[in-house]
Amino acid sequence: MFISASEVMKRACAGALVLSLAMSSAALAADDKPMVMKISLATVNDPLHEFAKNYAAALEKDSNGRIKVEIYPSSQLGSTQRQAEGVQFGEIQCLVVAPEFLAGIDERFEVMAAPGLVKSMADGQRLAADPGVRKLMLGLGADKGLHGAALFMVAPSSVIARTPIRRLADFKGKKIRVFASQFQTVAMQRLGAIPKPMTLGDVLPALQDNAVDGAVSSIAVFAAMHYWDAAKYVTETGQPAIFGVAEISKKWYDSLPPDLQQVVDKDAASQAAAIGPWAVDFNAKARKTWTDNGGELIGLPAEDQSTMLNELASVGEDVSKAKQQLNAAYQIVAAAAQKAP
Numbered sequence: 447m448f449i450s451a452s453e454v455m456k457r458a459c460a461g462a463l464v465l466s467l468a469m470s471s472a473a474l475a476a477d478d479k480p481m482v483m484k485i486s487l488a489t490v491n492d493p494l495h496e497f498a499k500n501y502a503a504a505l506e507k508d509s510n511g512r513i514k515v516e517i518y519p520s521s522q523l524g525s526t527q528r529q530a531e532g533v534q535f536g537e538i539q540c541l542v543v544a545p546e547f548l549a550g551i552d553e554r555f556e557v558m559a560a561p562g563l564v565k566s567m568a569d570g571q572r573l574a575a576d577p578g579v580r581k582l583m584l585g586l587g588a589d590k591g592l593h594g595a596a597l598f599m600v601a602p603s604s605v606i607a608r609t610p611i612r613r614l615a616d617f618k619g620k621k622i623r624v625f626a627s628q629f630q631t632v633a634m635q636r637l638g639a640i641p642k643p644m645t646l647g648d649v650l651p652a653l654q655d656n657a658v659d660g661a662v663s664s665i666a667v668f669a670a671m672h673y674w675d676a677a678k679y680v681t682e683t684g685q686p687a688i689f690g691v692a693e694i695s696k697k698w699y700d701s702l703p704p705d706l707q708q709v710v711d712k713d714a715a716s717q718a719a720a721i722g723p724w725a726v727d728f729n730a731k732a733r734k735t736w737t738d739n740g741g742e743l744i745g746l747p748a749e750d751q752s753t754m755l756n757e758l759a760s761v762g763e764d765v766s767k768a769k770q771q772l773n774a775a776y777q778i779v780a781a782a783a784q785k786a787p
Contacts, residue, residue, distance in 0.1 A: 480514035481702070483539040486529045488646045490519040491670040493600045493725040494542045494690045497717055501540075501596075501692065504713040509706055521647045534591030536697035544600070545583060545691040546627035547645070552586045554775040559627040560762035561685040562755060563783040567729070570599030570687045571722045576782040582775055583691060593699045595714035596692035598721050601729050602684040606668050607660035608653065610679040610742065614750040623649050623661035628765045630662060630686065636757050653677050664688050665743075666725075669732035674741045681744040683751075685758060692718070 483505065485498045495517075502515035523529055523538060526547045532538035534551070546556035564570040573579055574597045584594025605611060605622065618638035624630035626643045634641040642658050646667070652658045653676040660677070667673075668680060692714050699707060733743060746754065762780060766773040 480512055481706075483513050483515045483698075484518060484523070485515060485540040485542060486518045486523045486532065486538050487542040488519075488521045488526050488529070489667055489670070492664070492666040493598075493721055493728060495519050496724060496728070497596070497598065497690060497692070497721045498540075498542050500720065501542075501713060501717045504717055505709065508709045508713055512706060513709070521645075525647060526645045530693075533693055533695045536591075536695045539695050539698045540595075541693045542690060543693070544625060544688055545597075546625045546630070548587065548592075548691070548693070549626055549628075551590050551592065553628075553769070553772055554582070554586055555691075556625075556627040556629055557762070557766070557772070557775045557779050558583065558689045559625060559686050560629045560765070560776060560779070561633050561758040562762065563779060564599075564687045565684065567599055567602070567722070567726050568787070569783070570602075570689065572785075572787060573687075573779070573783050574598050574689060575719065576785070578778055579782045582778050587693065588696065591696050593694040593696045594691065595694050595711060596690075596718035598690050598718040598725075600688045600690045600725060601664035601666050602682070603662050603686055603688055604665050604668070605660050605662055605681045605683055606653070606673055606677050607679045607681065608656070608677045609659070610744060611660065611681040612744055612746075614746060614754055620659040621657075623652060623658045623663075625662065629761055632765050633686070633758050633761050634662075636761065637754065650676055664729070664732075665736060666729050666732045668741075669735040669739075672739075674736065674739045678741045679744060680736060680741060681746065683746065683754065685754070 485502060487494050487498055489495055498517050502517055505513045505515055523532060526543060529538060529541050530548055530551065533541045546559040548555040564573055580597055583597050586594065611617060614637065620639045621642050622634050622639045623644050624634055624641045631641040631643065644652065649661045650673060653661065665680060694710060699710065737743060762776050766776040
């Protein structure tokens with residue numbers, strides 16, 4: 447059958463139209479597919495985990511399902527270092543962690559761990575909300591694959607120990623796990639202890655194997671992870687404060703359309719503010735859980751607590767003074783901490 451040139455052209459145009467519509471439909475279908483966001487953290491059932499859950503719910507709601515969140519607590523995606531690397535390279539989309547564990551990326555992340563900055567949860571919440579502190583902390587790592595999204599107060603520090611620490615002198619000679627922070631290391635040395643930096647996943651085995659005599663963390667972590675099976679004594683020093691930071695993979699963030707970038711930032715900020723009252727209540731409940739399970743809470747005598755604070759008051763300045771960038775960051779945080787409530 448003879449087909450005219452004009453008919454061939456019509457059929458070709460029709461075929462091109464069908465192909466174009468099919469490709470458009472495929473593109474729309476791809477656009478409708480939710481973007482997966484993995485949130486990773488080392489802890490479980492604590493303020494960091496609660497922030498992650500609340501953030502996930504807000505993101506899925508405010509993105510109208512365009513972002514699908516998966517949460518991996520208890521270091522399911524590897525050590526804290528491995529999680530941080532995953533965020534830098536885009537394999538993990540979000541990490542919720544104490545900022546000093548990112549000091550290997552930028553040493554200024556550890557300034558929030560300087561002792562003496564805050565003396566209460568309320569102080570810590572104000573410090574985390576300070577515009578200058580937020581600008582500093584959330585801007586760190588921007589040139590190394592990180593996009594800071596949230597900063598919030600988690601808890602005051604406590605020290606768990608296999609034998610009770612009732613007086614300041616009881617710190618002497620004890621091997622104490624600290625966060626990966628020069629500020630915590632120097633603070634423990636001033637108390638006569640031997641600091642042992644390690645990640646959270648290593649702490650419980652180290653206590654059980656007598657590799658350390660004690661560990662710095664929060665009562666929230668000790669209670670949530672049932673540390674009473676390894677050590678029953680918790681001394682509530684209150685120093686330093688423990689903060690949390692939410693770091694987004696910059697590679698993933700930059701791939702988002704502008705409206706979803708706004709959702710990611712807005713929801714992180716709102717959930718960082720909202721976690722404060724919950725964290726206060728949770729820490730109070732954790733203290734009760736600890737004693738209900740046979741653990742003991744210890745407070746240093748007033749004169750020892752005062753001596754400790756005096757010993758630690760200059761740690762921040764002394765640790766940072768030889769490093770210009772670190773000292774500048776410390777001065778920003780210290781100045782904000784001194785502002786009247």
